[in-house]
Amino acid sequence: MTLPQEIIRRKRDGRRLSPEDIAEFAEGLASGSWSEGQVASLAMAIFLNGMDRTETVALTLAMRDSGKVLDWAALPGPVTDKHSTGGVGDNVSLMLAPIVAAAGAYVPMISGRGLGHTGGTLDKMESIAGYRSQPSQEDFEQALRTAGCAIIGQTSDLAPADRRLYAVRDVTATVESIPLITASILSKKLAAGLQSLVLDVKSGNGAFMATRRDAEALAKSLVEVAEGAGLSASALITDMNEPLATAAGNAVELLNAADFLTGKSRDQRLEKVTLALASEMLVKSGLAQDADQALDIARRVLDGGEAAERFGRMVRALGGPADFIDKAKKYLPSAPLQVPVYAAMEGYVGRIDTRGLGLAVVELGGGRRKPEDAVDHAVGLTRLLPVGTQVRRGEPLAIVHARSEGDAENAAENVRRAYEIVEGRPQLQEPVLKKITAEAS
The missing domain is CATH 1.20.970.10 (Transferase, Pyrimidine Nucleoside Phosphorylase; Chain C)
Known part of the structure; x- marks a missing residue:
């Protein structure tokens, strides 16, 4: 020793x-x-x-093996998942898991909470009264068998070495290390017993990896190390220079996801990213021969209602209301104040400070400054105008959902500062920027 x-x-x-x-x-x-x-x-x-690749693979495997490793060999289909590096209005997981499950895969999605300016999938799911985000292993397995997907939090026996290392990194200015980020993400995914993984690495002013170069470096590291550890993986670089959904917060993003699944409304950029990731997951899982076939399958189960039905099954299996997907608004908390934020001039939305919008949600109480902070699930922002939208003076840029007039006023000012209105229509950026594979990395 x-x-x-x-x-x-x-x-x-x-x-x-x-x-x-x-x-x-x-x-x-x-x-x-x-x-x-x-x-x-x-x-x-x-x-x-x-650390070089060999060292990072060794660290990933060692942290995986520091606790329990799940085994899904008895399931009658491929086991897959997705990981996002985080953003604002990024509720993709809420739609993606049931879409892929409805197409025949199993998605044991072990998710995290929000920290900093980015939201957490687990916080969003906990907006549903009764939903058990920390179920027993037996209930987790039953939900996965019943719905094909289960969105839960990390249990204490999965990759405990990573949990301790991350806590130390968080207070010692060592978070932004690509080898340590890579090992942290992948050790938990490997412990979840996956057969394949698709990574959504964000780039832009609302992402942790703000530059395209840094995002690609992280994506390549994740794919190379995953493959080196025996996990089939690929990554998409996606744009986070504006919120992905038109909502940012917990309950408001969950309602946005329910509307997406049921077809009531679908934000265009959100739909493109969700279906691109679903397509990649289905190909990696062997459920589709190529991206075109996978996209057709994903659209079919989404438009046909099968994905919404799977989400409803998952919520019910984990303690939520049996009719949640049909009556989501009834079951989700709402803030007492909903205040429009008006544009001060006419023109086009030319740029959005996405991180600023995320921090506005945190200031409202919808995020955390410290890991132990409580989260207000009801507050947030909705009807966020995307880049390129024409706006007239006095028209709303967004709606603030707040607990008090003071909170609403502060958030409204933050939203106004985050939006830049320009005279001419700006060039729009496609949300999916690049695919990273083991061969190309």
């Missing part, structure tokens, strides 16, 4: 860590035998000196 300080010294000096070094680190994380100072020191050494 190697002393922790010797492992730290090797990486501090820019040397490569062996699989045995990395396994000892992961075991020390999970058991607590490595102190907080030692964990922080190695995290900083990795942040400064990096």
Whole structure:
């Protein structure tokens, strides 16, 4: 057994860590035998000196093996999932899981909570009264068998080494390390027992990876390391220079998703990204021969109502109302104030500070400043105008859903600052920018 300080010294000096070094680190994380100072020191050494692909694969597998690894061999279909690096108005998972499930796959979606300016899938699902986001293993398996998909939170026995490492990274300025981000994401997905994975890596002013170059670097790392760890994977680079949905918040995004699934309304950019990811998941799962066939399948189960029915089954199986998908508005909390934010001039929406809108939701109480903060599921923004929309002076840019007049006024000012109105119609950006595969990476 190697002393922790010797492992730290090797990486501090820019040397490569062996699989045995990395396994000892992961075991020390999970058991607590490595102190907080030692964990922080190695995290900083990795942040400064990096890890090559072999090291990152070893860290991913070691953190996966620090806890329970789920086994879905008894399921009669392929097991797949998607991971997004996070954005604003990004409720794709809520529609994607039931679409792919309705097409014949199983989607055990272990999701996270929002932190910073980005929303969390788990917070959105917890807007539904009675929904159990932390079910027993038996209930999780039953929901997956019943609906084909189950959106839940990370359990304490899945990749515990990653949970401790992330907590240390969060307070030591070592979050923005591509090897550590890669190992963190993939260790949890591998522990979930997946056979394939599709990654949605965001780029733009509302993304953690703001530049296209950084987003592609992370996507390539994720795909290469996933494949190196035995998990079939690909990634789409998608645009986050404006909110994906026309809603940002928890209950408001869930209502937006219910309207999408039932066909009541579908935001155009949101539909393009959702169907592109669904298509990629179906091809990776072997349920479609190519992207065109996969897209046809995804559209059929969406327009035919099968995807909505699967979402309803999942909600019911995990403790929510049996008729949620038909009466979503009835069951979701709503804020007492809904205040329009009016445009000060006429023109076109030329640019949106997407991060600013995300922070406006946080200020309303719909997000967290610290991991332990409570979230107000009712507040948020709706009817967000997309880039390129023509607007007249006095027309609404968005609707603020708030608890108090003071909160509404502050949020309205933040929304006005986030919108730039220009004279001429701007050129629009397609939401799906590039596909990254193992062959191309």
